[in-house]
Amino acid sequence: DHGLSEADPEVRAIINKEKERQFKSLELIASENFTSRAVMEAVGSCLTNKYSEGLPGKRYYGGNEYIDELEILCQKRALAAFHLDENKWGVNVQPLSGSPANFEVYTAILNPHDRIMGLDLPHGGHLSHGFMTPKRRVSGTSIYFESMPYRLDESTGLVDYDMLEKTATLFRPKLIICGASAYPRDFDYPRMRKIADAVGAFLMMDMAHISGLVAASVVADPFEYCDIVTTTTHKSLRGPRGGMIFFKKDPVLGVDLESAINNAVFPGLQGGPHNHTIGGLAVCLQHAQSPEFKAYQNQVVSNCRALARRLVELGYTLVSGGSDNHLVLVDLRPLGIDGARVEKILDMASITLNKNSVPGDKSALVPGGIRIGSPAMTTRGFTEKEFTAIADFIHEGVQITIEAKGLASGSKVQEFLKFVSYPDFSLTDKVSN
Numbered sequence: 001d002h003g004l005s006e007a008d009p010e011v012r013a014i015i016n017k018e019k020e021r022q023f024k025s026l027e028l029i030a031s032e033n034f035t036s037r038a039v040m041e042a043v044g045s046c047l048t049n050k051y052s053e054g055l056p057g058k059r060y061y062g063g064n065e066y067i068d069e070l071e072i073l074c075q076k077r078a079l080a081a082f083h084l085d086e087n088k089w090g091v092n093v094q095p096l097s098g099s100p101a102n103f104e105v106y107t108a109i110l111n112p113h114d115r116i117m118g119l120d121l122p123h124g125g126h127l128s129h130g131f132m133t134p135k136r137r138v139s140g141t142s143i144y145f146e147s148m149p150y151r152l153d154e155s156t157g158l159v160d161y162d163m164l165e166k167t168a169t170l171f172r173p174k175l176i177i178c179g180a181s182a183y184p185r186d187f188d189y190p191r192m193r194k195i196a197d198a199v200g201a202f203l204m205m206d207m208a209h210i211s212g213l214v215a216a217s218v219v220a221d222p223f224e225y226c227d228i229v230t231t232t233t234h235k236s237l238r239g240p241r242g243g244m245i246f247f248k249k250d251p252v253l254g255v256d257l258e259s260a261i262n263n264a265v266f267p268g269l270q271g272g273p274h275n276h277t278i279g280g281l282a283v284c285l286q287h288a289q290s291p292e293f294k295a296y297q298n299q300v301v302s303n304c305r306a307l308a309r310r311l312v313e314l315g316y317t318l319v320s321g322g323s324d325n326h327l328v329l330v331d332l333r334p335l336g337i338d339g340a341r342v343e344k345i346l347d348m349a350s351i352t353l354n355k356n357s358v359p360g361d362k363s364a365l366v367p368g369g370i371r372i373g374s375p376a377m378t379t380r381g382f383t384e385k386e387f388t389a390i391a392d393f394i395h396e397g398v399q400i401t402i403e404a405k406g407l408a409s410g411s412k413v414q415e416f417l418k419f420v421s422y423p424d425f426s427l428t429d430k431v432s433n
């Protein structure tokens with residue numbers, strides 16, 4: 001049995017190149033992080049070889065005594081990491097990732113064409129919360145369910161709870177979804193709970209982006225107010241790529257969430273769990289209970305604030321004016337440039353972040369902003385000082401983008417060409433040598 005270098009040097013070489021790219025760039029994508037060697041060791045282990053459809057003690061395959069032990073350990077650690085009482089909350093650790101976890105919740109508690117409300121994607125929500133355009137139902141969530149997004153108040157950059165309340169009263173959704181992919185502030189869970197209760201809806205939080213911050217109690221706790229909480233495991237939580245669904249054990253609106261959600265995961269939408277991921281997740285969830293993890297998450301937030309502060313000093317407009325969490329959203333439209341160009345220029349300088357739409361954008365194809373996150377570089381030991389310097393690097397990239405756009409618009413070259421004569425030969429003439 002050979003290691004990867006001997007067995008497949010081609011794949012080894014690609015992995016080496018990707019590792020070098022990760023090592024040599026400033027990783028500022030808000031949804032990415034560097035997991036630990038211990039997590040990667042578990043993910044790269046023999047756990048990947050085993051089929052274990054079903055739940056611990058109720059499997060469809062033999063030989064699962066250790067896999068049962070692992071999954072139970074992972075569940076216990078998940079509940080402990082989020083400070084949950086085992087009598088009140090349960091968890092399914094099998095979702096393959098964040099989007100499947102969300103769809104599993106919808107499958108568990110909704111019928112086809114039931115109504116849902118999530119934050120609109122151009123205002124920071126995620127595809128899986130029901131995104132559709134006027135022309136097309138883009139996400140499976142909007143294909144199978146009727147989606148009416150809520151939005152931000154464009155003047156404040158905060159969720160427009162008043163409008164959400166009014167719309168919910170008319171639309172009467174069965175599910176309201178909190179959570180976002182690009183929202184720099186906390187959700188007002190008490191307000192969301194009130195709105196959900198008034199219309200008889202379930203309240204779910206997709207804490208994918210901020211689950212590490214929630215575990216470390218550096219942002220508000222969604223578990224106090226929501227019936228269901230989903231998450232990815234590979235963003236601020238710093239685990240392997242996967243998903244989890246937490247549910248209240250007592251019935252909600254007459255639904256036994258535990259059996260509905262477990263059945264939606266398997267046999268509803270998945271087959272065999274990825275036991276290697278569950279192994280890596282268990283490792284991550286133990287770490288998430290340590291003082292060192294809490295210190296890391298505090299640093300993630302402080303670094304993001306330092307970044308926001310410097311950007312504001314440099315004259316940038318931030319959506320909502322700042323950040324309470326791990327990301328800032330910069331509105332570049334006042335500078336006459338867009339996020340796509342800045343992303344490209346910064347990429348050339350080994351600064352990795354992503355273009356992002358900002359509230360009021362006319363086109364989703366050319367979004368007017370960039371999203372910058374602090375979790376990954378905080379894992380690599382950066383503090384406020386380095387994040388202040390990062391703001392200066394980004395500023396340089398933006399200046400270059402503005403100049404490049406001026407040059408690319410052609411006006412300078414056109415001006416220059418006005419004084420150059422045009423030779424009298426056909427453009428199709430061959431040039432002889």
Ligand code: PLP
Pocket residue numbers: 031097098099100126128179180181206207208209232242
């Ligand atoms: N939910 C939120 C809020 C996200 O930001 C994301 C991914 O970025 C997901 C769900 C989907 O996760 P995945 O890419 O693992 O399917």
